[in-house]
Amino acid sequence: MSILVEEKNRKTSEVGMNKKENPLGEFQETLYEATELLSYPKEAYHFLKSPVRFLEVNIPVQMDDGGTKVFQGYRAQHNDACGPTKGGIRFHPDVTPEEVKALSGWMSLKCGINHLPYGGAKGGIICDPRKLSRNELQRLSRGYIRAISQFVGPTKDIPAPDMYTNAQIMGWMLDEYNHICESGAPGFITGKPLVLGGSKGRETATSKGVLYILQKVCEQQNLQIQGMRVIIQGFGNVGSYLAQYLYDLGAKIVGIADAKGAIYDYDGIDIPYLMENKDAFGVVSTFFRQTMTNEELLEQECDVLIPAAIGGVITTENADQLRCRCVIEAANGPTTKEAIERLDKRGILVVPDVLANSGGVIVSYFEWCQNNQGYYWTEELVEQRLKERITESYHNIMEIVKEYGVNMKVAAYILGTKRLAEASHSRGWINISE
Numbered sequence: 001m002s003i004l005v006e007e008k009n010r011k012t013s014e015v016g017m018n019k020k021e022n023p024l025g026e027f028q029e030t031l032y033e034a035t036e037l038l039s040y041p042k043e044a045y046h047f048l049k050s051p052v053r054f055l056e057v058n059i060p061v062q063m064d065d066g067g068t069k070v071f072q073g074y075r076a077q078h079n080d081a082c083g084p085t086k087g088g089i090r091f092h093p094d095v096t097p098e099e100v101k102a103l104s105g106w107m108s109l110k111c112g113i114n115h116l117p118y119g120g121a122k123g124g125i126i127c128d129p130r131k132l133s134r135n136e137l138q139r140l141s142r143g144y145i146r147a148i149s150q151f152v153g154p155t156k157d158i159p160a161p162d163m164y165t166n167a168q169i170m171g172w173m174l175d176e177y178n179h180i181c182e183s184g185a186p187g188f189i190t191g192k193p194l195v196l197g198g199s200k201g202r203e204t205a206t207s208k209g210v211l212y213i214l215q216k217v218c219e220q221q222n223l224q225i226q227g228m229r230v231i232i233q234g235f236g237n238v239g240s241y242l243a244q245y246l247y248d249l250g251a252k253i254v255g256i257a258d259a260k261g262a263i264y265d266y267d268g269i270d271i272p273y274l275m276e277n278k279d280a281f282g283v284v285s286t287f288f289r290q291t292m293t294n295e296e297l298l299e300q301e302c303d304v305l306i307p308a309a310i311g312g313v314i315t316t317e318n319a320d321q322l323r324c325r326c327v328i329e330a331a332n333g334p335t336t337k338e339a340i341e342r343l344d345k346r347g348i349l350v351v352p353d354v355l356a357n358s359g360g361v362i363v364s365y366f367e368w369c370q371n372n373q374g375y376y377w378t379e380e381l382v383e384q385r386l387k388e389r390i391t392e393s394y395h396n397i398m399e400i401v402k403e404y405g406v407n408m409k410v411a412a413y414i415l416g417t418k419r420l421a422e423a424s425h426s427r428g429w430i431n432i433s434e
């Protein structure tokens with residue numbers, strides 16, 4: 001394991017710092033384990049541990065006060081052996097190059113697990129969209145596309161929304177790209193407004209995917225959604241729809257957290273009220289006088305804990321204090337590897353992000369297919385195909401859990417890595433046959 005010590009700066013996790021500080025190391029450590037279990041030569045790990053391409057850009061943006069501010073942005077393309085790369089764009093003050101690289105690797109795994117004809121990518125801009133006017137946000141979005149336009153495209157790298165980006169931002173980005181390329185190709189970006197060629201069901205796809213996976217977990221664990229006590233961290237695109245679906249199915253949502261704090265109610269929270277009143281950035285805790293911290297909420301008793309906001313929130317610092325039966329990772333990278341191992345020992349199931357939240361990229365793929373065909377599907381068809389595909393991936397992962405005797409996270413990495421490595425081998429980039 002000496003290469004990992006060098007790669008990962010293990011000191012950070014030993015002192016209990018969270019994954020946010022080292023998401024790339026987290027990705028690499030489980031990737032290494034998967035390549036070892038697959039008996040691949042070291043070159044497979046060395047090739048897959050970081051993106052094949054990484055672009056860093058400076059984006060000058062004219063601010064409303066007449067001044068110019070320069071923002072830093074990134075785009076990582078992890079692996080393009082299976083097809084063009086695909087993944088969202090995050091606008092957040094804590095974006096780092098390492099985080100974007102890790103997120104692109106996780107996108108590759110999601111595409112591999114779900115048999116999508118893509119590799120992974122991810123973009124990010126260091127900014128706080130809550131502090132930008134609508135016009136500044138539009139200029140920033142267009143500036144980012146101008147900066148990366150030669151790097152992306154409907155057959156090269158297809159962006160989509162992620163944290164603090166949405167359909168409107170995808171619309172501006174599509175328009176900028178179409179102007180630069182003098183084309184009307186809608187398949188350059190997914191998660192765009194319906195009127196610009198977006199897919200029905202993309203807005204709710206990630207949360208629907210989490211719900212379908214939770215339904216399978218319930219079958220396996222003898223749990224019932226009716227009466228289930230659930231805590232969700234994050235009330236944005238993923239967390240809010242998920243809370244509503246679970247509430248509609250009779251679950252008791254006892255805790256919700258957002259960027260400003262957390263609320264807890266033993267008798268269950270009125271989710272329709274939160275849905276009506278949430279702000280554009282998924283904040284609801286500010287309506288309440290009695291709040292707690294995010295950290296406190298994660299340790300409250302519940303059946304299912306669903307982190308659906310930022311990465312690195314379940315670490316060795318709090319894993320022993322969690323009081324739930326199961327964690328469903330709706331966010332990207334919310335649980336560190338060491339925390340998962342501790343939860344395993346305590347009999348708490350962790351359902352990995354690269355499966356649980358892959359409904360978003362699955363329906364983005366459907367959107368791209370519809371754009372390529374110029375023929376649009378009904379919402380029922382989108383949801384039926386999403387359910388079929390993500391459920392099949394769940395079963396494939398459970399087979400690997402049995403075959404290798406590993407947890408679901410490692411099994412998901414094995415499944416995703418296998419496809420990436422086989423495609424890279426078939427192209428002659430690496431040799432996995434020894």
Ligand SMILES: NC(=O)C1=CN([C@@H]2O[C@H](COP(=O)(O)OP(=O)(O)OC[C@H]3O[C@@H](n4cnc5c(N)ncnc54)[C@H](O)[C@@H]3O)[C@@H](O)[C@H]2O)C=CC1
Nearest residue numbers: 163164206234235236237238258259282309331332357360
């Ligand atoms: N939108 C999508 O289709 C997909 C999103 N994801 C992942 O799901 C997670 C949530 O994404 P979205 O819902 O799209 O984002 P969003 O921007 O719609 O909502 C983010 C939510 O997280 C909360 N939040 C932000 N910082 C926080 C903090 N420090 N502590 C607690 N809460 C905080 C916000 O208040 C908001 O409620 C991210 O990890 C994202 O990468 C994964 C797959 C697809």
Ligand SMILES: O=C(O)CCC(=O)C(=O)O
Nearest residue numbers: 087088160162360361364
């Ligand atoms: O819809 C997509 O293409 C990507 C979604 C995404 O960024 C993610 O799954 O983390």
